[in-house]
Structure formats: C-alpha cells, structure tokens
C-alpha cells in the first residue's frame with residue numbers, strides 16, 4: 410500500500426482531469442474562505458493600522474538587512490518550529506500535524522497533476538511521503554484533540570464534547586484517516602466490492618468540509634500566525650513593542666504558590 414499511488418488506481422474509473430479540477434476548486438475555496446474571513450473580522454485592517462500606529466513609537470529605524478535578519482529568524486523559529494507553543498507536548502503534536510499536512514498536500518498535488526494517468530509510473534518516494542504525511546497528521550491531530558485541546562486539558566470537559574472550534578482539527582484528521590483507509594482498501598484489489606468506494610466518498614466529503622469550511626474554522630491561522638509573528642518580532646526590534654508598556658525592571662515575584670502546579674488554567 411505504501412508504494413502505491415492511489416490516484417493511479419482511481420484513474421481507471423475517474424478521469425485525472427476531474428481529480429485536477431477538484432484540487433483547483435479546493436484551492437479556490439481556501440482563497441475565498443480566507444478573504445471572506447478577512448472582510449468579516451477586519452483583522453488584516455486592524456493589523457496594518459496597529460502596525461502603522463506602533464511605527465510612530467519606534468525607538469529606531471531598522472535597516473533592510475536588520476529587517477531581513479528579523480524576518481529570517483522568525484521564519485526559522487516562530488513559523489517553521491511554532492516556537493509560540495513552547496517546549497513540550499503541544500508543540501510536538503502541532504509539528505507532527507503541520508508537517509504531516511504539508512507533506513500530504515504537496516504529494517497529493519504532485520501525484521494528481523504529474524502521475525495520475527493509468528499508464529503513469531510514479532516514483533515510489535511520492536506515495537511513501539503521502540502515506541507518512543497522512544499518518545503524521547492523524548497522530549498529531551488526534552493527540553491534540555483527544556488530550557491537549559484547552560477544553561479537555563484545562564477545563565475538564567469530556568473528550569467527546571464537539572464544538573464549532575473543533576471543525577478544523579477534526580476535518581483535518583478525517584481527510585488523512587479516510588485517505589489512508591481508502592488507499593489501503595483500494596490496494597487490496599477488491600474489484601466490485603463497495604468498501605473502498607465508501608471511503609473514497611468519505612475522503613471527498615471530508616475534503617469539502619475542510620476546504621469549504623475555511624470561513625467558519627481555524628484553517629486561516631496558518632496564514633495569520635506567520636504574519637503576526639513577523640510583525641511582533643519587528644516591533645520588538647524597533648523598540649515600539651506594539652505600543653505595549655516597557656518590561657518591568659523589578660524581578661518577578663509570584664510567591665511559591667506558582668511552583669506547586671504547572672500553569673494550565675487559561
């Protein structure tokens with residue numbers, strides 16, 4: 410199964426052109442959903458107005474090379490390793506899910522656009538990376554959803570309580586999980602059996618929910634978070650600190666109580 414490009418087998422019943430159109434429609438849904446979200450929340454407008462206001466209180470003007478250095482460090486640390494999540498389980502789970510998803514999406518596009526004719530010879534690296542990416546996403550996303558999300562981890566809600574905020578993580582896990590099961594069943598060569606077809610439908614529906622739900626889900630954080638991290642680090646470097654008060658010069662005194670328990674009551 411790991412070595413088989415599932416889209417080649419699918420191309421015996423569904424023309425590759427439909428698969429390619431499906432990918433294009435999903436990309437359009439992401440763009441439209443994100444733009445509607447930006448218009449509705451006015452977050453990008455606020456972001457630029459805030460950055461302009463903060464610039465007025467900058468203590469120094471950054472040169473181009475200083476800006477490039479700050480942005481490069483942000484890409485390497487804040488974005489590529491999601492340092493905002495600190496060291497520990499939360500960051501590990503996020504990295505598993507994030508890189509799993511990136512691998513899954515990139516290899517899906519490569520296999521659908523370059524190797525989805527019934528006669529195509531897919532280099533075995535692509536299906537391996539596709540399956541590994543899907544497994545990483547299922548592991549990272551499930552770890553986060555079952556054990557680490559704030560309502561369960563800190564607010565003692567039962568793990569099975571589902572709210573709108575779970576739309577993104579659940580749709581993400583569902584696409585990878587259904588994709589894996591579909592690929593496995595298809596690789597068994599079940600011919601006229603229904604199993605793989607059911608999971609293909611579930612794979613398609615979960616993709617429609619994931620990409621069609623951008624406006625209602627947390628999908629767009631993958632675009633907003635990097636922008637916000639770059640702005641925050643530039644504001645640190647030019648001394649404007651986003652108009653926040655300067656750091657206290659006195660040592661932090663919280664008493665010994667703070668050491669009794671790991672902080673997790675947000």
Ligand code: HEM
Nearest residue numbers: 487488491493499506507510511574575578627631634635
């Ligand atoms: C393909 C890219 C990405 C994927 C698939 C992804 C996936 C996820 C998922 C599934 C969640 C949990 C959402 C929830 O609260 O239900 C999440 C939360 C989060 N993500 Fe991402 N993410 C991506 C990119 C990024 C980037 C680039 C950053 C930062 C620069 C980032 C920072 C965060 C933060 C801070 C949280 C909140 C975590 C928490 O509540 O513990 N993510 N992400």
